[in-house]
Amino acid sequence: MYLETEKVQELLTYIKKHDTIIIHRHVRPDPDAFGSQLGLKYLIKNAFENKKVLAAGTMSKGLSWMGDMDEIADSDYEDALVIVVDTANYPRIEDKRYNKGAKLVKIDHHPDVDSYGDLEMVYTKASSCSEIIANISLELAEALPLTKEAAFMLYAGIVGDTGRFQYDSTSATTLTTAAELLKQGIDHFIINDRFNTKSMEQAKFQGFVLDQLEITDNGVAHILINQADLKRYGITEEESNVAIGIPGSIMGVNTWALFIEQEGSHPYWRVRVRSKGPAINEIAAKYHGGGHPKASGASVYSKEEMSQLLEDLEQAAQAYLDNISE
CATH class of the missing domain: 3.10.310.30 (Diaminopimelate Epimerase; Chain A, domain 1)
Incomplete structure (x- = not known):
């Protein structure tokens, strides 16, 4: 497994410390951007009900079935933890307020372009950022457990970035991670049908x-x-x-x-x-x-x-x- 336990624990410490957590991703979002962003939001919200967890950015019409973004005020960034997922460089981060929080975390699977954040979790061996988020949850099984809602988003993200497990980024870890998500009882047919259907x-x-x-x-x-x-x-x-x-x-x-x-x-x-x-x-x-x-x-x-x-x-x-x- 590519995850670094020390960094996973540091991420958990940041999450526990901050009452407001705002999750950003890249412009022109794809399924993995939405899947990792919303999957992480649902994981944190389930584990810490009293925290304000927000997803930043505009919505994509074609991916509106995956969920909605949140209205975020400038004041929400005060003493907030900001997490940027699936984005290798500064220019591609949607909503330039990402640097207005108290702490910044980068979680990504692209080849590193810009180094940013107080904590960087970049794992290029992962098929997708959704795969990374899912494995963080599996490693923090008690503190940040998987839920059906989060698993749906993360599975959709993995399916999107692997071309339905066809691309060579698909590894044994990808497949075992997908299997763990399926154990949450998600309807994977609906996800694949969404990707297959066209006008x-x-x-x-x-x-x-x-x-x-x-x-x-x-x-x-x-x-x-x-x-x-x-x-x-x-x-x-x-x-x-x-x-x-x-x-x-x-x-x-x-x-x-x-x-x-x-x-x-x-x-x-x-x-x-x-x-x-x-x-x-x-x-x-x-x-x-x-x-x-x-x-x-x-x-x-x-x-x-x-x-x-x-x-x-x-x-x-x-x-x-x-x-x-x-």
Whole structure:
């Protein structure tokens, strides 16, 4: 197990000491961000009924089934413990009041980018931040016991970040942790059904992505998605997430990027980058982003930057293919 007992106990000490605990996560939240944030909130609230435990940030329409965020006043941060989950660097923390509390804790599973907090619990071997939170609860079985409500959130977070246990971040620890969460009596069918279900508009958009996808000889695929494309199919940018995994299902594709045009007077492209082989997180970091070796995000502000990013992916794919052919 990757957890450090001393740090787990230090986290518990902080939780016991503070009457108000505010939990933050990253902007543009995914299931793991919500799962670890709300799962931790429910764990603490169950164990310490008299504490004020709040979840900071905006809600995601597509993930509204997971729960709600809280209204938080500036005064709530006075002498509060702030915990930031699933966020490797400062710029991606949603709600910049995170540094206004008395103590700050970072819990994350991404490769470390920014060191911050009075206590840092960063475990890159974990499949997800939800897996880390679940194992903290299992280690603190009496002081911070699992509940059905928390287990539902944490299981959803793990399922989301492992692609339903398909990605190579899934380990034996991931599966045993998921099994412990299932013991709480959660309905895992509901969670998987939520991830599998799509609207007719989203299904048609997937067909558009397949039709327009460009693939190089080295297995690098990409597509440019304009605001007009989203409007044509009647979907939001968040709903376009349904297409992220599509290129990876095509034989021969090992790396792919979806460029999504952003609205505004100075438009730019948000880039979702994925891989089945080459590490792409360092490439994403060059273009105002970052993430995991095989799942990252970036932004490009010109067609020139777009071409440069694709060239970097092409070189990474070539090196990957050369390596596996040796």
